[in-house]
Amino acid sequence: MSSQLIIDKEIANDTWVIVELPKIEQVIKMQAGKVVAFKLTGEEYPTSEQIKNTKFPTSGKIILPMKVFMLHQESLKDRLAKSEIGIWLLTHEEIHSNIKKLGNLNCFPLISIFVEKFADGRVFSIGSQLRNKYKFKNELRAFGDVLRDQLFFLKRSGFNSYLIRKDRDAKDAIQGLDDFTNPYQGASDIEQPAWKRNKR
Amino acid sequence: MYKYDHVDQKIVDERVEQYQNQLNRFLSKKLTAEEFRPLRLQNGLYIQRHAPMLRVAIPYGLLSSRQLIKLADISDKYDRGYGHFSTRQNIQFNWPKLEDTPLILKELAQVEMHAIQTSGNCIRNITTDQFAGVAEDEIIDPRYIAEILRQWSTFHPEFALLPRKFKIAVTGSKKDRALVQAHDIGLEFFINKDKEMAIKVWVGGGLGRTPVIGSVIKAELKWEHVLTYCEAILRVYNLYGRRDNMYKARIKILVKALGIDAFKELVEDEWKYIKDGPNTIDQQELTRIKAFFTEPDYKINIKSNLEKNKNEKAFNQWLSRCTHDHKKNGYRAVTFSLKSTGSAPGDATSSQMKAVAQLANEYSFGEIRVSHEQNLILADVEENELYNLWTKAKEFHLVTPNIGLLTDIICCPGGDFCSLANAKSIPISQSIQEQFNDMDYLHDIGDLNLNISGCMNACGHHHVGHIGILGVDKDGSEWYQVTLGGNQGNFASIGKVIGPSFSAEEMPVIIKKIIEVYVEKRNEEELFIDCVERLGIDPFKKKIYVQENIKI
Numbered sequence: 135m136s137s138q139l140i141i142d143k144e145i146a147n148d149t150w151v152i153v154e155l156p157k158i159e160q161v162i163k164m165q166a167g168k169v170v171a172f173k174l175t176g177e178e179y180p181t182s183e184q185i186k187n188t189k190f191p192t193s194g195k196i197i198l199p200m201k202v203f204m205l206h207q208e209s210l211k212d213r214l215a216k217s218e219i220g221i222w223l224l225t226h227e228e229i230h231s232n233i234k235k236l237g238n239l240n241c242f243p244l245i246s247i248f249v250e251k252f253a254d255g256r257v258f259s260i261g262s263q264l265r266n267k268y269k270f271k272n273e274l275r276a277f278g279d280v281l282r283d284q285l286f287f288l289k290r291s292g293f294n295s296y297l298i299r300k301d302r303d304a305k306d307a308i309q310g311l312d313d314f315t316n317p318y319q320g321a322s323d324i325e326q327p328a329w330k331r332n333k334r
Numbered sequence: 335m336y337k338y339d340h341v342d343q344k345i346v347d348e349r350v351e352q353y354q355n356q357l358n359r360f361l362s363k364k365l366t367a368e369e370f371r372p373l374r375l376q377n378g379l380y381i382q383r384h385a386p387m388l389r390v391a392i393p394y395g396l397l398s399s400r401q402l403i404k405l406a407d408i409s410d411k412y413d414r415g416y417g418h419f420s421t422r423q424n425i426q427f428n429w430p431k432l433e434d435t436p437l438i439l440k441e442l443a444q445v446e447m448h449a450i451q452t453s454g455n456c457i458r459n460i461t462t463d464q465f466a467g468v469a470e471d472e473i474i475d476p477r478y479i480a481e482i483l484r485q486w487s488t489f490h491p492e493f494a495l496l497p498r499k500f501k502i503a504v505t506g507s508k509k510d511r512a513l514v515q516a517h518d519i520g521l522e523f524f525i526n527k528d529k530e531m532a533i534k535v536w537v538g539g540g541l542g543r544t545p546v547i548g549s550v551i552k553a554e555l556k557w558e559h560v561l562t563y564c565e566a567i568l569r570v571y572n573l574y575g576r577r578d579n580m581y582k583a584r585i586k587i588l589v590k591a592l593g594i595d596a597f598k599e600l601v602e603d604e605w606k607y608i609k610d611g612p613n614t615i616d617q618q619e620l621t622r623i624k625a626f627f628t629e630p631d632y633k634i635n636i637k638s639n640l641e642k643n644k645n646e647k648a649f650n651q652w653l654s655r656c657t658h659d660h661k662k663n664g665y666r667a668v669t670f671s672l673k674s675t676g677s678a679p680g681d682a683t684s685s686q687m688k689a690v691a692q693l694a695n696e697y698s699f700g701e702i703r704v705s706h707e708q709n710l711i712l713a714d715v716e717e718n719e720l721y722n723l724w725t726k727a728k729e730f731h732l733v734t735p736n737i738g739l740l741t742d743i744i745c746c747p748g749g750d751f752c753s754l755a756n757a758k759s760i761p762i763s764q765s766i767q768e769q770f771n772d773m774d775y776l777h778d779i780g781d782l783n784l785n786i787s788g789c790m791n792a793c794g795h796h797h798v799g800h801i802g803i804l805g806v807d808k809d810g811s812e813w814y815q816v817t818l819g820g821n822q823g824n825f826a827s828i829g830k831v832i833g834p835s836f837s838a839e840e841m842p843v844i845i846k847k848i849i850e851v852y853v854e855k856r857n858e859e860e861l862f863i864d865c866v867e868r869l870g871i872d873p874f875k876k877k878i879y880v881q882e883n884i885k886i
Contacts, residue, residue, distance in 0.1 A: 253372055253455070255495025259572045262492050267607045283356065283373055290491030313352045316344055318485040319561075320612035321492065327612060328341050328485070329619045 136305075138298045140285075141273070143311060145304055148297070150220060150244065152197045152277070153190040155180050179224070197222050197246050204235055220244030222277075225256040229268060239270045244295070249278040257284075258291040265292035265322040282310035292322030335396050335701060336481050336626045338446040345488065346443045349450055353377050354436040361433075372495065378424075378452030379435060380753075387751065388427045388435055389452040390442060394462045394480040394504075395423030395704040399691035402702055404445045406687035412438055417687065419672060419680040421744060421795055422501070423461050423704045424452055428751055450488060455496045457487040457568070461503045463511040464705035467627060468667055468713045470659045474506035474523040474531055478623045479560060482615060486561045493568050497575035498583035500568065501540070508824075513706065515539045515548045515826045516798060518571075518585045519564060523557075531557045537567060537597070538589030543790035545797040545828045546586040549594040551601065557620070561613045566605035570597065630699040630714055636664025639718040649724055651735040651773060657720060664717050668698075670710045670732040671742065675767040677731075678760045679745040680708030689730040697723050706795075707744055709737065740782045740849070741767045744795055748788030748805065749812065755788030757805025757812035762786055762841050769842035770849075779849055782862045783822070798822040800863045801848060802829040803841070814841055818848070818874055819866045832875050844878060851877045 139148045158181065180201055188202045197220040203210065213219050220242055223229070229236070239245065245264060247257050257276055264270040275295035276288050285296055289311055298304040320327040328334070338346075353373075360370040378389035390405070397405075405425055409417045412434050418426045430438060442448055451458055460483050462476045463469065483502060487493070493500070505512040506523040514520025520536035533555040539548025555563055571585045574592075589597050643649050657666040670690060673679050682690070690710050694702045697719050698712035705711055710732075715723060727733050736742045743766065746752065748759030763786055770776055785799030789806075796802035802817035813835035820829030836844050851874050856865045866874070 252369065253495050254577065255455070255493070255497075256573055256577075258492040258494065259569050262569070267604075281369065284495075287489075287491040287494045314345060314348050314489060316341055317491075318341070318345065318488050319490055321490075325612045329622070330612065332341055334339055334341060334622065 138300060138302075138304045140296045140298065140304055140308055140311075142294055143308060145308070150195045150197050151191060152222065152246070153188060153199065153202065155184045155199050155202075156187050158184060179226075194218065196220070197244060199223075200227060200232065200236075204232065207235070214241055217243045220246060220273075222246035222248055223260070224248055225250065225254050225260065229260070229263065233268065239264070239268050240272060242270075242272060244273040244275060245270060246275040246277055246295075249276055249280055249284075252279045252281060252284065254279075255287075258287055261288065261291035261293050262322055282307040285310035286313040290317065290321040290323050335398060336393075336623070342446070342485075343443075346446070346448045346450070349377075349448060350436060350439045350443050353439060357432070357436060372454055375454035376451055376456055376494070377435075377439075377454075378449035379432075380453065385429045386432050386435065388430050388438060388449060389420070390425050390427070390447060390449050391452050391459050392424050392447075392704050393484050394460055394466070394477055395464055395706075396477065397702045397704065398445075399694045399700040399702065401445045401447055402687050402691040402694070404441065404447070406684040406691070408438055408441060409684045409687070416681055416683045418678070418747060419682060419704050419708045419710070421680075421706045421708060421746070421793055422452075422459050423464075423706055424459055425704070426747070428747070453499075455498050455500075457490065457493055457496075457500045457502065460484055460487070461501070461512060461517075461706060463505055463507055464703045464707075464711050465511065465658065465667055465713065466506065466703075467629075468660050468662075468665075469507050469509075469511075470661050471508040472506055472661065473508065473525060475627055476504040476506035476512070476521075476523055477627050478620070479521070479523065479557070480504050481623050481626070482561070482619070483564070486564075486613065492565075493572060496568070496572055497577045498580060498585075500571070500585065502564070510822075510824045510826075513795075513798065513822050513826065516541055516545075516795075516822070517548065519567060520548055521560065526554060533557060533560055535563065535567075538586040538594070539826075540584055540586045541792035541795055541797050542584065543581060543792070544584075544586065545792070546590065547826050547828070548586075549589060551594065551598050558615045559609060561615060562608045562611060563601075563605060565608060565613065566601045569604050570600045574600070632662050632665065632714070633716065634664075636716050636718060638664065640720065643721050648735070649721060651777060652724055652733050653720065655735040655737045655739065655777070656733065657715075660714070662714075666715055666717055666720065668712045668715050668720070668723065669705070669737045670712070670727060671734040671736055672709050672732075673736055673742050673767070674731050674734040675741070675771050676764065678747075679743050679763050682710070686730050686732060689727070690732065693723060693727060707737075707742060709742070735773065736776060738781050738783075739776045740770050740779055740784055740845075741776060742783075743767070744783070744785040744799065746787050746793035748786070748794075752788060752793075754791055755805060756790075756807035757788050757814065758838070759786045759788040759794060759803075759805055762803060762805075762814065762838060765838070765842045766845050769846060779853070780861060783820075784845070785820075795822070796820070797828045798826060799829060800866065801845065806835055808835070812838060814838065816844060816848075818871050819863070821863055830871050832871050833879055847877050848874055 185201045200221045277297035359365045380387040413427045413429045502519045503512045503517040504521045516539045522534040526532040535552040536548035537551040703711040743763045745763045749755040784801045785796045786803040787794035787796040798820040804815045815835040817829030821827045
């Protein structure tokens with residue numbers, strides 16, 4: 135099977151390995167909003183146990199859960215300098231409250247956002263914040279329940295890399311990037327709104 | 335009104351293509367029903383009890399006669415010869431075939447119409463005052479900002495999959511007819527002390543199962559920032575709103591959970607980064623859009639001939655209830671009631687739609703408005719043409735003189751069509767209309783809003799009806815809960831439940847008793863809503879429950 139990864143507008147080989155969190159039994163309400171997630175469950179997710187128990191390869195390009203990276207930040211310094219370390223976030227995780235510790239986000243060659251469900255549109259605001267508020271310039275990837283009909287919105291929200299869900303044809307999905315040719319509002323990809331770009 | 339240019343037309347054309355492709359993938363099983371669901375909803379397509387329902391957008395309720403004729407044709411060709419005008423100033427077709435929906439969209443695109451974002455968890459049709467541009471008490475015409483917001487919100491990439499639906503309303507008049515305080519975002523335009531247009535921003539209002547009146551998040555926002563400020567509000571909501579429970583997912587719940595001050599702090603923090611950014615509106619764009627909403631060629635020195643028909647009672651009743659003051663001397667706005675006895679509130683047949691389009695061409699510069707009270711309006715009619723207009727419209731049952739009266743009922747499609755509903759609402763509205771079919775008595779009762787919703791989603795705005803009726807499900811049968819004292823406008827309030835619910839058969843009698851209490855206890859000239867406010871709900875409760883020996 136060919137690659138499921140689209141970078142910009144092309145099918146591309148995936149040179150990264152995603153490091154997953156160890157599974158836990160407990161049902162966590164990840165779909166709850168950020169404000170209520172903790173109130174509802176009384177638990178942070180990922181849990182400190184999960185973060186501690188995450189195993190990852192000691193060489194090669196890896197994408198670590200943000201919290202796992204933060205735990206090993208010191209020892210990963212050299213690999214980070216070699217552009218071997220990317221991070222990934224769940225859609226309920228905040229960059230805002232971790233930004234001080236993370237430092238300049240442009241030290242990561244890649245940031246990836248996990249979309250658990252198609253309908254979870256938090257991914258778009260996260261992309262937009264990363265590009266506009268935190269000025270992240272490198273590869274921004276969505277993975278998980280990523281399908282053709284999100285791609286146009288993802289692209290406009292600042293993403294340039296999309297790992298299509300395994301059971302779908304990435305070549306078909308590429309077409310979703312061009313659903314609309316001349317959108318109204320300014321966003322992360324085309325910053326100026328239609329009235330400034332076109333003679334109207 | 336706004337006219338599409340190449341940019342607008344391209345977007346609706348590309349949408350038709352995109353939707354056709356999505357439907358094809360669904361029909362060829364490349365998309366599951368669950369995956370297709372959010373896609374079809376964003377295009378106003380519901381799967382209902384009998385057939386799919388297609389909701390077509392009427393931006394801020396404004397239609398040209400050409401568009402209305404197209405809607406009539408579509409209802410003949412693809413539906414059963416009628417359409418339902420909704421409380422969001424849209425139109426719904428109840429009987430299209432799934433395979434026909436792309437063809438309908440293609441036809442709509444020919445007249446600059448679409449079904450974009452008429453449902454689903456996204457920014458919905460922006461609504462406003464049905465008398466925008468002609469109201470005597472208007473300070474600023476809200477339609478051009480509404481149009482700027484429409485373009486900005488159409489396929490906004492960041493807000494395509496929100497926690498829940500998102501409704502924005504705008505008003506620019508002293509009397510708020512757009513219910514801005516009952517919306518996710520409400521924008522109230524005013525002139526500030528520097529004589530510039532400014533906006534009071536309300537957030538977190540809404541009806542539904544947890545009715546809330548909005549809070550003011552910004553007392554004065556400069557107009558050029560309206561898009562970036564809305565963007566900041568929506569970003570905070572998108573990131574922090576609940577997604578685990580659809581009944582707690584509206585922005586009002588988030589605003590309540592955080593408190594307006596903490597919510598505002600988050601919004602202001604986001605706004606810092608985008609304020610003065612590319613989406614800041616400039617004077618040139620404002621002027622461009624504003625030019626679409628200029629005054630039509632009003633005649634001057636119209637001599638009123640209304641005296642001539644002063645003895646014709648039916649005409650005069652209509653004149654007093656269905657025509658409204660106009661900012662221009664010699665003109666009036668006219669409401670065609672879609673609430674005649676025996677018809678479902680808000681329904682119009684294709685021949686009625688064509689007749690209204692024709693009358694709009696003859697008497698009102700070819701434009702029609704849809705009100706959230708589900709009636710149709712001609713905004714610019716010369717006074718001396720009113721009698722002719724009335725005579726012609728009468729043939730099409732469009733002149734029931736009940737606007738603002740008890741039988742001008744706001745009503746959702748209810749259990750007859752909608753699969754969310756707990757109970758039917760149309761038959762209740764019809765039985766009440768039959769109970770109160772004496773026009774003189776109705777006029778004596780005077781201003782009264784009666785709103786009916788078939789379930790807690792409150793599409794019939796029951797919370798803000800002076801009398802509100804809510805369909806509830808008890809052990810599988812349909813019951814109706816009654817609220818009193820709700821109100822819309824600048825003094826919006828949520829009605830109070832009077833007690834245990836009633837069966838469908840009891841409803842006309844219950845309403846009759848409520849009215850009897852009012853008629854008996856009112857002071858001279860006192861409106862129903864003021865009377866309820868003065869007395870509270872106890873006297874009404876007493877009459878209904880105690881005399882029936884029902885325990886309260």
